[in-house]
Amino acid sequence: xxxxxxxxxxxxxxxxxxxxxxxxxxxxxxxxxxxxxxxxxxxxxxxxxxxxxxxxxxxxxxxxxxxxxxxxxxxxxxxxxxxxxxxxxxxxxxxxxxxxxxxxxxxxxxxxxxxxxxxxxxxxxxxxxxxxxxxxxxxxxxxxxxxxxxxxxxxxxxxxxxxxxxxxxxxxxxxxxxxxxxxxxxxxxxxxxxxxxxxxxxxxxxxxxxxxxxxxxxxxxxxxxxxxxxxxxxxxxxxxxxxxxxxxxxxxxxxxxxxxxxxxxxxxxxxxxxxxxxxxxxxxxxxxxxxxxxxxxxxxxxxxxxxxxxxxxxxxxxxxxxxxxxxxxxx
Numbered sequence: 312x313x314x315x316x317x318x319x320x321x322x323x324x325x326x327x328x329x330x331x332x333x334x335x336x337x338x339x340x341x342x343x344x345x346x347x348x349x350x351x352x353x354x355x356x357x358x359x360x361x362x363x364x365x366x367x368x369x370x371x372x373x374x375x376x377x378x379x380x381x382x383x384x385x386x387x388x389x390x391x392x393x394x395x396x397x398x399x400x401x402x403x404x405x406x407x408x409x410x411x412x413x414x415x416x417x418x419x420x421x422x423x424x425x426x427x428x429x430x431x432x433x434x435x436x437x438x439x440x441x442x443x444x445x446x447x448x449x450x451x452x453x454x455x456x457x458x459x460x461x462x463x464x465x466x467x468x469x470x471x472x473x474x475x476x477x478x479x480x481x482x483x484x485x486x487x488x489x490x491x492x493x494x495x496x497x498x499x500x501x502x503x504x505x506x507x508x509x510x511x512x513x514x515x516x517x518x519x520x521x522x523x524x525x526x527x528x529x530x531x532x533x534x535x536x537x538x539x540x541x542x543x544x545x546x547x548x549x550x551x552x553x554x555x556x557x558x559x560x561x562x563x564x565x566x567x568x569x570x571x572x573x574x575x576x577x578x579x580x581x582x583x584x585x586x587x588x589x590x591x592x593x594x595x596x597x598x599x600x601x602x603x604x605x606x607x608x609x610x611x612x613x614x615x616x617x618x619x620x621x622x623x624x625x626x627x628x629x630x631x632x633x634x635x636x637x638x639x640x641x642x
Contacts, residue, residue: 338507342367345503366394367507374515383519387512388416391489395504399467401488405443405476408433410486415466419492431462438474439463443483448475448506454496468492473502475509479517487512541610578638580622588615593632 329337342364370390377383388400402414409430433440437460438451451459452471464470467490477485487509491497581589584605591601598616602609616628625631 338510339364341503341507345500367504370394370508371511374512377515377519378522380516380519380523383512383515384414385416387487387508388414391487391505391508392416392418394508395489395501396491397489397501397505398492399469399488399490401463401466401486403486403488405433405483405485406430410439410443412466413485431460438472439486442474442476442486446476446478446483448473448502448509450497450499450502452496463488469494471496473497473505475502475506477509477516478513484513484516577623578635581619585615585619585622588612589619589631589635592616592619592628593635 346364370393374383374386374390377386384402388402391397392400398418400414400416401412402416403410403412409432411430431439433443435441435444436457438449438455438457439460441457442449449455449457450471450473451457451463454471459470459472463472463474467488469490469492471494472488472490474486474488476483477487487505489497489501489505578586587605588601591604596604598609598612601607601612605612620627620631623631623634625634
């Protein structure tokens with residue numbers, strides 16, 4: 312048993328120094344060593360929690376199917392609890408020397424309200440701080456060399472728990488806690504299983520976060536292209552007039568430029584901007600001319616024109632001009 316423990320510890324020591332392909336091969340070997348260690352202990356000490364490498368491999372395959380960060384968080388909690396035979400799993404994020412709980416999974420599915428604390432510091436005296444500094448799984452409890460954090464013990468309903476860091480290329484981004492609510496002390500095998508899950512989760516989180524980022528960028532590009540298509544369609548149907556380059560530009564009438572007497576209810580219902588637009592419409596300006604003169608988009612011009620036509624009860628621009636002349640007696 313001692314030789315197996317030493318072999319496992321040595322394997323974990325060099326794991327981070329290997330390339331991805333060798334990491335996977337060594338990871339499978341570590342799982343096999345842990346399985347052998349458990350079977351030897353079970354034969355000599357009676358029935359205990361049995362960890363199967365097939366269960367671990369199946370769990371990793373299911374984790375790879377997660378399509379979002381939120382979905383991966385929830386799935387990790389369930390898979391770790393099932394594979395490591397733990398009752399409660401706590402998943403948290405690490406940021407600026409603190410950690411904040413995000414997910415608390417309970418196998419018992421109790422109805423009690425579980426209060427997640429605010430950001431807690433990663434101190435060197437805590438199991439969380441040690442896991443963060445060493446980038447390895449740590450056991451906490453009365454039988455371990457480091458005691459439990461009161462907040463964690465309360466959330467996990469046990470003073471004995473394991474905590475492992477979730478590491479990506481830029482550093483530690485999260486922590487995984489696990490416990491058994493019976494108060495049973497956890498051993499090195501549980502620590503190694505949770506640690507293996509945490510290491511695999513780091514790669515999966517990195518992949519899912521990249522996929523989320525790419526999906527968001529794709530949506531932004533699609534929205535922009537759709538906007539460009541709408542504007543191109545408006546330009547296609549815009550009124551175009553060719554004028555002498557030396558001719559005077561369209562003049563913008565003042566807010567009351569349509570008629571100084573806005574006593575007419577219909578004209579009085581126009582907003583200041585609508586009166587500016589209508590003044591140019593009356594003078595024969597196209598939508599493109601109005602947009603350029605008022606420094607607004609053609610889409611906005613069309614929106615104003617539609618509102619003006621509705622307020623004047625006109626079907627088109629010509630009828631609107633006719634109604635204006637009729638109301639003001641300018642014919």
